[in-house]
Amino acid sequence: MQTNLADFIRNTPDGDEADSILRKCVHCGFCTATCPTYQLLGDELDGPRGRIYLIKQMVEGAPVTRSTQTHLDRCLTCRNCESTCPSGVQYGRLVEIGRKVVEEHVARPPGQRLLRRLLASFLPNSALFTPAMRLGQHVRPLLPKKLRDKVxxxxxxxxxxxxxxxxxxxxxxxxxxxxxxxxxxxxxxxxxxxxxxxxxxxxxxxxxxxxxxxxxxxxxxxxxxxxxxxxxxxxxxxxxxxxxxxxxxxxxxxxxxxxxxxxxxxxxxxxxxxxxxxxxxxxILPEFEESLVALTRRRAVHTVAFHPPCTLQHGQQVRGHVEQLLTALGIEVRLPADSHLCCGSAGTYSLLQPTLSYTLRNQKLERLRAVEPQLIVSANVGCIAHLQSGTSIPVTHWIELVEHMLSA
Structure with a gap:
């Protein structure tokens, strides 16, 4: 993909990186087949290839619009497209550059600005978040379902x-x-x-x-x-x-x-x-596999469904370790259909894009339930909380299962 960067971003770190990433894209469209939002919405601009075109237009000086902001907001940043891309396009880095450009050029509605500011100030601040979470847990049965799902x-x-x-x-x-x-x-x-x-x-x-x-x-x-x-x-x-x-x-x-x-x-x-x-x-734990086998014993749970988070399998490109370790410990691990797809949690996405988020969650849970597990395990706090809010099957971190299996 040929580019001609606008003056505002030319010869800057973001501009140089965007130019390098854009030039790798060959428009093949393989990424659209594994993009959750494209599958749901069917809009080219809600898939990686379409968003790449939007970002290209912005960095080349085209007007930055509220519509462009909306399409970039809908991206989960699951980076499934990176695992699919045959050209090695680092889409996750490119979309962050695109979002920075949008934020500099398009004013958000007041309600959006307030919500995003609250999330950015509240969630990372444990001095605020911890007492609020404890209070929420104390009165959890009284909370409305949407709020109870988050606690x-x-x-x-x-x-x-x-x-x-x-x-x-x-x-x-x-x-x-x-x-x-x-x-x-x-x-x-x-x-x-x-x-x-x-x-x-x-x-x-x-x-x-x-x-x-x-x-x-x-x-x-x-x-x-x-x-x-x-x-x-x-x-x-x-x-x-x-x-x-x-x-x-x-x-x-x-x-x-x-x-x-x-x-x-x-x-x-x-x-x-x-x-x-x-x-x-x-x-880390595969180094200790033999020791773990000797130290652990089978418990009541022997069949689990594993949801590999996008941040593990696509963001970090780490695959197979959890399944192999649990199998070595005598657990039958079942992967659901389309295990490469996002569950919809994606950090604050479930708060900012709830309709898309919960649609993806329900699809993921349907596929997880289909493998008939006793327990659903994952590797990220957001995914675990998001999935647990929609099912009666227990959802936990896989390391908690390993700890439970340790002999007394």
Missing amino acids: PARQPLLEWPTAHHPRRMLMLAGCVQPSMMPNVNTATARVLDALGVETIVAPEAGCCGAIRLHLGYNDEALDDIRANIDAWWPHVEAGVEAIVMNASGCGATVREYAHLLRGDPAYADKARRIVELTRDICE
Whole structure:
């Protein structure tokens, strides 16, 4: 695809990157076959190829319209198209550039601006989010269904391990996960503890940056990222083996740190080192497979459906690890039809695009139920909460299942 960038973006980092990505696109349309919004809406402009054309027009100086903003807003950023693309088009990075251009040129309606500002200020701030979530859980039966769907029931808390081990790994606690699903972090630490690895959480580390980044608050997102690097860096210098991610949405963003801070001389090298150390928990545990087989025993759950989050299979290009590990532990893992498609959660998407989001959720649940599981497991807090709100089948993080299987 030939491009002729407009003056406002020519010879800028975003312009150079957009130009490089656009030139890789050969208009083949393979991406439309795996795009959830194109499948639902049937509009070329609600598929990756159409959105690429819209972004190309913008960076070449065409008027930026509210219609363009709407089509880009509808994108889940699931990056399924990247897995499909034979030309290696990095669509996820391109659409973020496109969204930045739109935000600079098109004023949103007041209601949208207020909602997006509230989400960007509230969700990443655990000092605000945690007490609000606890209050919501306390009065959950009284909440309207739409709000109740966003508030997972409170669970009995697991005990955090206290043993010290020579092997140490950092873990990002996250911003919403500690209050929504705290046992995911604890289960991760308990499994690693059983394998002789100490889990360290840097309390100064907070949101990975994804929420503000995808809402268009780029400078604030970069501040979140720098704060995490500052919190982690003493532990990196002390020799931690890895930075463990158990929320694949966070992992996908942290793996972009080097790219996001490539122009920051104070943080570029540190960001590259953070990316080198970052691994999803499903990438770490295969090293310990034999030990886990010896330490675990079969429980009542023996058949699960696995929903691989888009941020794991497309964003991080990590596939097969969860299925292989659970199978080795004696669990029958069933993948639903179209397991490559998004469940509709996509961070704040379910709040900003509820009709599309819940349609995708219901489609995903129909396919998950079709494999007749006792339990649905996934690898991202947003997907788990989104799916659980629409089914009576328990939905949990797969690491919680592994922890449950540990012998006493």
